[in-house]
Amino acid sequence: MDLGVGLPSTIPSASGADVLAWAREADAAGYASIGTLDRVVYGSHETIPTLAAAAAVTERVRLVTSIMIAPFRGNGTLLAKQLSTVDSFAAGRLTLGLAVGGRADDFIATGSDFENRGEVFDAQLEELADVWNGAPRGTAGPIGPAPVQYGGPPLLIGGMGAPTFRRLVRHGAGWISGGGGVDMFRQGADRARAAWAEAGREGAPRLAALAYYALGADARLLADTYIGDYYAFVGDYSSKIAEGALTSVNAIRETVDEFAEAGCDELLLFPCSPAVDQLHRLTEATQVAEV
Numbered sequence: 001m002d003l004g005v006g007l008p009s010t011i012p013s014a015s016g017a018d019v020l021a022w023a024r025e026a027d028a029a030g031y032a033s034i035g036t037l038d039r040v041v042y043g044s045h046e047t048i049p050t051l052a053a054a055a056a057v058t059e060r061v062r063l064v065t066s067i068m069i070a071p072f073r074g075n076g077t078l079l080a081k082q083l084s085t086v087d088s089f090a091a092g093r094l095t096l097g098l099a100v101g102g103r104a105d106d107f108i109a110t111g112s113d114f115e116n117r118g119e120v121f122d123a124q125l126e127e128l129a130d131v132w133n134g135a136p137r138g139t140a141g142p143i144g145p146a147p148v149q150y151g152g153p154p155l156l157i158g159g160m161g162a163p164t165f166r167r168l169v170r171h172g173a174g175w176i177s178g179g180g181g182v183d184m185f186r187q188g189a190d191r192a193r194a195a196w197a198e199a200g201r202e203g204a205p206r207l208a209a210l211a212y213y214a215l216g217a218d219a220r221l222l223a224d225t226y227i228g229d230y231y232a233f234v235g236d237y238s239s240k241i242a243e244g245a246l247t248s249v250n251a252i253r254e255t256v257d258e259f260a261e262a263g264c265d266e267l268l269l270f271p272c273s274p275a276v277d278q279l280h281r282l283t284e285a286t287q288v289a290e291v
Contacts, residue, residue, distance in 0.1 A: 001256070001259065001260040001264055001265060001266065001267060002032035002033065002265060002266040002267075003031060003032055003256065003266075003267055003268075003269070003286060004026075004031055004032050004033030004034060004035055004061075004062075004064060004266060004267065004268035004269070005022070005026045005031050005033075005034055005035070005268065005269055005270075005271075005279060005282060006034070006035045006036070006037065006066070006210065006268050006269060006270030006271060007019050007022050007023060007026075007034055007035065007036055007050065007054065008022055008271050008273070008274035009036055009037070009044060009045040009047075009050045010036075010037040010038075010039060010042065010044040010045070010230065011044075011226060011271070011272070011273065011274050012042070012043030012044065012229075013274055014045070014274035015274070016045070016053070018274040018276070019045060019050060019053070019054070019274075020053060020054070020057050021276050022034070022271075022274075022276060022279055023053075023054040023057050023058050023061075024057050024058065025276060025279055025280075026058075026061055026279065027057075027058040027059060027060055027061040029279070029283045031061055032061070032062060032266065033061060033062040033063070033064045033095070033266065033268060034054060034058070034061050034062075034063060034064070035063075035064045035065070035066040035097075035210065035268040035270065036050055036051060036063075036064075036065050036066065036068070037066065037067075037270065038065065038067060038068045038069050038101075039069075039103070039106060040072065040105075040106040040109050040110060041103070041105040041106055041109050042230070047065060047068050048068075048082050048083070048086060051063050051065070051086045051090075051094065052085070052086050052089055055086060055089040055090035055093070055094075056089060058090075058093075060093075061093070062093045062094070062095055063086070063090055063093055063094050063095065064094075064095045064096075064097060064156075064208070064266075064268065065095075065096050065097045065098070066097045066156075066158075066176060066208065066210050066268050067097035067098060067099045067156075067158040067176060067178075068096060068097060068098055068099075069098075069099060069100070069101035069106065070098050070099070070100070070101075070120075070121050070124050070125075071100055071101060071107070071112060071113075071117035071118075071120040071121045071124065072101065072106055072107050072110040072112035072117075073110075073124075074112075075124070075127065076123060076124035076125070076126070076127025076128050076131070077127055077131055077137070077143065079124060079127075079128065080127060080128045080131035080132060080143065080152070081131070081143055081144075081145075083096065083128075083152075083153065084131075084132065084144070084145050084146070084147045084152065084153075085145060087147055087148050087149070087152075087153050088145045088147075088148060090148075091148060092147075092148030092149050092153075094153040095153055095154050095156065095173075096153050096154070096155050096156065097155075097156040097157075097158055097176040097208065098121075098125075098155055098156070098157060098158065099121075099157070099158035099159050099164075100117045100118055100121045100159065101117065103233060105233070118163055121167075122163075122167070125155075125167060125170075125171045128152060128155075128171075129151070129152070129171060131143050131152075132147045132151055132152030133151060133152075134146070154172075154173035154174070154206070155171055155172045155173055155174075156172060156173065156174045156175060156176040156206065156208055157171070157172040157174075157175055157176070158175070158176045158177075158178065160184075160187075160188055160191075165191055165192060165195035166195075168192060168195060168196070168205065169195050169196055169198075169199035169201055170199075172205065173205070173206050174192070174205040174206030174207055174208060174265070175188060175189070175192035175205055175206075175207055175208070176207075176208040176209065176210075177189070177207075177208070177209040177210070178209075178210065179210050179211055179212055179241065179244070179270075180244075181211070181244055182209075182255065182258045182259055182262055185207075185209045185259065185262055185264060186262050189207045189262065189263055189264070192205045192207060193205065206265050206266070207263060207264055207265050207266075208264065208265060208266040208267070208268070209259060209264050209266075209267050209268070210267070210268045210269070210270055211244075211245075211246060211255060211259075211267065211268075211269055211270070212227060212241075212244070212245040212246065212269075212270050212271075212272055213245060213246040213247070213251075213252055213269050213270070213271065213272070213278075213282065214226075214245060214246075214247050214271065214272040214273060214278065215247070215248070215249065215252075215278060215281040215282065215285065216277075216278070216281060219247035219248070219272075220247050222272040222273045223242050223245035223247055223272045224239070224242045225272075226272040226273070227241055227242040227245060227272060228242050245272060246269070249285040252269070252282070252285050252286060253285065253286070255267075256286060269282060
């Protein structure tokens, strides 16, 4: 199983320098990937510029959106150009976890249609494929830059509803689970594999997931504070999400093993603090180069 680390770009107290420090150090430490979360109405860094900046300061590590919400980003043509630009900076290291999103405030703030976001997402996925496969769009021909990988960056479709798995087999290279733990991952992974086989796709879908962690003497406080604030929109349930954060070396090691045994191909661990010592502690806990 590949092990990745989330960038602290969604933590309000993180500076741009913090985010870039994490990207550089994760690249040097041997992590397979660095990930981003996505949100508009929050004190977070925007995903696409963050990916471009991370691409510029790294050489080896893959860049993964885990996930990026597509429907409030407008038409698929411009989105395709933005993402292929990032992929060009990253020399083909971009992987896109995409989903419809579930927070109405992000859609209201961007003047986007929340109720029909599924239809918008379907249209975007079709347009991403057309643009990245070189469909002409005017007298100059196709929209560039051409993606480094033929057909564009691989797509991991996020979600648990039936449309998710329909989109997966039509457009995706795999499926990505949210922060609901290994049990939720198993359920979704089984559905992803079944849909893949039923559609006659060759091979197997790539299966990814994420989890939150904090380490050190104040680990529980860090997790409760950040996750409680980030998920405040779900009310009291935010405390249950915070309880699931991994706050000890043993918890991290056990969880990594559980996801690996469940067939996860890639697990990204997201911090609850932008302090770079959290990355150092994680590297020591996981012995990442050996995972």
